[in-house]
Amino acid sequence: MPKIRISADSTCDLSPELVEKYDIAITPLKITLGDTDYTDQIDITPQKIYDYVAETGVLPKTAAVSVGTYTDVFTELKKDCDEVVHFTISSEMSSCYQNAVLAAEEVGGVYVVDSRNLSTGIGHLAIEAAIAAQDETKTGKDVFDYVSSLVDRLDVSFVINSVNYLYKGGRCSGVAAVGANLLKLKPLIEVHDGKMDMAGKYRGNMKDVVKKYITDRLTVPGAKFKRDRIFVTCTCTDYDLPNYAKEIVESLGLFDEVLITIAGSTITSHCGKDTLGILYINE
Numbered sequence: 138m139p140k141i142r143i144s145a146d147s148t149c150d151l152s153p154e155l156v157e158k159y160d161i162a163i164t165p166l167k168i169t170l171g172d173t174d175y176t177d178q179i180d181i182t183p184q185k186i187y188d189y190v191a192e193t194g195v196l197p198k199t200a201a202v203s204v205g206t207y208t209d210v211f212t213e214l215k216k217d218c219d220e221v222v223h224f225t226i227s228s229e230m231s232s233c234y235q236n237a238v239l240a241a242e243e244v245g246g247v248y249v250v251d252s253r254n255l256s257t258g259i260g261h262l263a264i265e266a267a268i269a270a271q272d273e274t275k276t277g278k279d280v281f282d283y284v285s286s287l288v289d290r291l292d293v294s295f296v297i298n299s300v301n302y303l304y305k306g307g308r309c310s311g312v313a314a315v316g317a318n319l320l321k322l323k324p325l326i327e328v329h330d331g332k333m334d335m336a337g338k339y340r341g342n343m344k345d346v347v348k349k350y351i352t353d354r355l356t357v358p359g360a361k362f363k364r365d366r367i368f369v370t371c372t373c374t375d376y377d378l379p380n381y382a383k384e385i386v387e388s389l390g391l392f393d394e395v396l397i398t399i400a401g402s403t404i405t406s407h408c409g410k411d412t413l414g415i416l417y418i419n420e
Contacts, residue, residue, distance in 0.1 A: 159267035207240030220277030229331035257368035295414025361420035
């Protein structure tokens with residue numbers, strides 16, 4: 138049966154260790170600061186973005202991967218495999234999916250999954266695909282169908298320390314409507330139907346907020362989770378807050394593995410500093 142390779146855009150926010158463990162090929166997006174273009178995960182860091190926004194008051198610009206780049210990536214991957222299953226950020230947030238589909242049609246043997254999500258919501262799907270692809274009886278279509286069935290079961294949310302980035306970027310419904318009134322609050326953002334929506338708000342310091350947020354998400358009566366893993370993903374500049382969040386999640390005993398990842402520069406460009414989320418799959 139065909140040898141299947143899994144690939145994903147850099148917006149999946151998987152750590153280098155996870156990328157290596159599951160042999161996932163990463164295609165980076167482009168980020169522009171002023172007149173200078175950078176490549177996500179290659180020559181730009183979240184700190185560079187924070188410094189630029191603090192100095193200029195202007196948000197970075199992010200660009201989708203082009204059809205030509207996807208064509209080159211898929212062609213190169215196909216040299217060592219028979220089929221490719223590729224994951225993009227939600228088609229509601231970027232033209233990556235549409236561009237990848239056009240490239241896949243040209244190359245052939247490539248299945249493109251619209252994650253309808255962002256960050257390690259995509260990462261979950263890519264890992265699930267990599268595990269499924271280890272079964273030599275599976276075809277690329279089998280893996281595509283399996284991970285596509287998980288998309289609606291993803292639970293992706295995060296709390297943000299400041300609405301500044303989302304407010305300026307206009308990428309989240311609800312935030313722009315309330316604007317400055319939320320500057321001292323910590324909005325809860327959820328991903329639904331491929332889009333980010335404000336679903337609530339918390340008040341207090343981030344540690345108190347994170348504890349309440351995690352408890353609210355994971356102790357809902359009757360809730361059932363796919364136990365394999367949960368991501369604690371953040372744009373924090375140190376590990377104090379994500380480690381604290383990990384301890385809280387572990388204390389609940391609901392997941393076999395709690396993984397911390399730091400969001401890359403593309404996601405950081407939209408969410409800003411000190412954003413933290415828990416991302417998991419519902420049963």
